[in-house]
Amino acid sequence: MTESIQPDERIVETAMTLADIARATTREYFRRPLDVDRKADRTPVTVADRETERRMRECVSERHPDHGIIGEEFGVRKGESDWTWIVDPIDGTKNFVSGKPLFGSLVAVIHESTPVLGVIEIPCQEERWIGMRGRPTTYNGKPCRVSDVESLDEAVMLATTPDMFDDADWAVFQGISRSARARAFGTDCYGYGLLASGFSDAVMEADLEPYDYMALVPIVEGAGGIITDWNGEPLGTGSSGHVLACATPALHAEIVSLIRSGRPASP
Amino acid sequence: MTESIQPDERIVETAMTLADIARATTREYFRRPLDVDRKADRTPVTVADRETERRMRECVSERHPDHGIIGEEFGVRKGESDWTWIVDPIDGTKNFVSGKPLFGSLVAVIHESTPVLGVIEIPCQEERWIGMRGRPTTYNGKPCRVSDVESLDEAVMLATTPDMFDDADWAVFQGISRSARARAFGTDCYGYGLLASGFSDAVMEADLEPYDYMALVPIVEGAGGIITDWNGEPLGTGSSGHVLACATPALHAEIVSLIRSGRPASP
Numbered sequence: 001m002t003e004s005i006q007p008d009e010r011i012v013e014t015a016m017t018l019a020d021i022a023r024a025t026t027r028e029y030f031r032r033p034l035d036v037d038r039k040a041d042r043t044p045v046t047v048a049d050r051e052t053e054r055r056m057r058e059c060v061s062e063r064h065p066d067h068g069i070i071g072e073e074f075g076v077r078k079g080e081s082d083w084t085w086i087v088d089p090i091d092g093t094k095n096f097v098s099g100k101p102l103f104g105s106l107v108a109v110i111h112e113s114t115p116v117l118g119v120i121e122i123p124c125q126e127e128r129w130i131g132m133r134g135r136p137t138t139y140n141g142k143p144c145r146v147s148d149v150e151s152l153d154e155a156v157m158l159a160t161t162p163d164m165f166d167d168a169d170w171a172v173f174q175g176i177s178r179s180a181r182a183r184a185f186g187t188d189c190y191g192y193g194l195l196a197s198g199f200s201d202a203v204m205e206a207d208l209e210p211y212d213y214m215a216l217v218p219i220v221e222g223a224g225g226i227i228t229d230w231n232g233e234p235l236g237t238g239s240s241g242h243v244l245a246c247a248t249p250a251l252h253a254e255i256v257s258l259i260r261s262g263r264p265a266s267p
Numbered sequence: 268m269t270e271s272i273q274p275d276e277r278i279v280e281t282a283m284t285l286a287d288i289a290r291a292t293t294r295e296y297f298r299r300p301l302d303v304d305r306k307a308d309r310t311p312v313t314v315a316d317r318e319t320e321r322r323m324r325e326c327v328s329e330r331h332p333d334h335g336i337i338g339e340e341f342g343v344r345k346g347e348s349d350w351t352w353i354v355d356p357i358d359g360t361k362n363f364v365s366g367k368p369l370f371g372s373l374v375a376v377i378h379e380s381t382p383v384l385g386v387i388e389i390p391c392q393e394e395r396w397i398g399m400r401g402r403p404t405t406y407n408g409k410p411c412r413v414s415d416v417e418s419l420d421e422a423v424m425l426a427t428t429p430d431m432f433d434d435a436d437w438a439v440f441q442g443i444s445r446s447a448r449a450r451a452f453g454t455d456c457y458g459y460g461l462l463a464s465g466f467s468d469a470v471m472e473a474d475l476e477p478y479d480y481m482a483l484v485p486i487v488e489g490a491g492g493i494i495t496d497w498n499g500e501p502l503g504t505g506s507s508g509h510v511l512a513c514a515t516p517a518l519h520a521e522i523v524s525l526i527r528s529g530r531p532a533s534p
Contacts, residue, residue: 031464031466093449094423094449094450094451095451097423097449097451098423098425098449098451098454098461098466098467099461099464099466099467100369100451100453100454100457100461101369101392102367102368102369125368156361156364156365158365160452161450161451161452162429162452163450182360182361182364182365183361183428183430184361184362184364184365184367184428184453185427185428185429185452185453186367186451186452186453186454187365187367187453190367194365194366194367197298197366199298199365199366200365200366
């Protein structure tokens with residue numbers, strides 16, 4: 001039972017250091033002259049991704065040798081304890097590669113299977129959301145809170161790209177998001193920060209990996225919001241990658257109900 | 268014949284002042300507490316739009332009483348001269364309303380029917396692109412240049428949202444953009460700045476208005492790029508609103524050819 005487990009100060013410090021490392025390292029590579037990057041690899045983002053993750057993993061290994069680490073580029077390192085770090089050095093590689101400064105870096109701390117700490121770091125914007133189980137989420141050091149929007153027709157809804165949905169999911173997403181007050185694309189993890197700060201009201205996405213969404217759970221919940229899969233079930237490392245985050249229970253219930261009626265079978 | 272006409276220093280100064288006004292005014296309204304905005308109007312962006320355009324028009328009227336002005340909110344004021352200003356105080360209202368800091372403000376100066384000066388101002392980022400007929404485009408005061416990408420499979424391609432395409436255009440856009448190296452959404456006018464600076468290689472959009480695209484022409488062309496409608500024809504105030512901007516002639520020709528073969532009839 002991990003309900004009452006909270007990360008200690010040393011873990012919190014490490015999480016902040018990881019966000020600092022991500023901020024500094026990704027910016028070294030962002031908007032580098034294209035010809036340089038093309039020659040090296042044709043996908044400059046990969047170089048930045050690997051170098052950032054390498055530095056983040058080094059920091060965790062040094063400070064918490066018994067903790068596990070999961071990252072996109074270098075896979076899983078099992079730990080000797082119940083603690084696992086999940087890092088995503090660049091969430092929003094298409095934003096990164098196109099020169100858009102809204103890509104982010106994600107850090108999640110998992111105790112057993114529960115995400116107890118999450119960080120969304122937006123390096124170029126110097127914006128950072130920190131969520132900790134049982135504490136209010138902060139935005140650049142100050143508590144933040146979701147909006148009080150309770151119905152879809154008043155909600156501003158976000159998603160990263162149509163490319164994350166298969167045909168059936170796209171049909172469901174279209175039906176729902178077109179009934180929202182407004183919808184906007186291109187957000188990646190930034191969208192969940194905007195939700196946590198009350199600027200947007202819902203994010204509905206698919207095809208996400210645990211390193212994309214585990215950090216978001218304590219952030220959205222600590223800001224008073226709800227984040228689940230499309231069936232309304234809690235997110236875990238074994239989830240389908242369908243994520244629905246909402247400002248209020250009423251908005252969440254409305255969208256889950258629309259998803260149910262729009263999908264013949266749950267994935 | 269307006270080929271050789273260039274804006275004089277007084278016009279350039281006015282354009283900079285308008286961008287300054289847009290930067291300051293839109294930021295007054297950005298991320299305002301939602302409850303305040305909801306009570307007032309339910310679309311906070313409208314208040315910001317109107318107030319910004321009002322201040323921009325005042326500035327033009329005062330400095331150039333004989334020039335015409337066209338804006339989204341307050342329509343057309345005919346001028347006594349061959350000069351017309353086209354302003355769009357907030358390009359990217361969905362970005363604005365969702366708290367994304369990439370919305371922009373646009374200023375175009377038209378002589379007879381030729382756009383001779385354009386400004387993309389990104390208020391929250393303090394980024395500004397300035398294009399003048401016959402001069403190199405600048406990004407925050409320094410000359411900038413498009414990339415040298417010549418083929419779609421190497422190109423990073425941008426568009427704001429699927430919502431700008433009707434079903435037929437969406438099918439064409441999908442076929443083309445899915446062949447690109449990467450595609451990303453959510454850019455609005457920022458995408459054309461990223462193109463002018465060589466970070467992205469193509470922007471393909473539809474359903475734009477003259478106040479959305481006239482400012483982009485001198486910026487993209489002055490950075491060495493090409494901007495036309497989907498048929499490869501020059502953009503004018505009477506264009507269909509289909510816009511294609513590319514880094515190189517080869518890339519432009521490839522995409523125009525794919526558009527032709529993908530569309531049964533030109534709009």
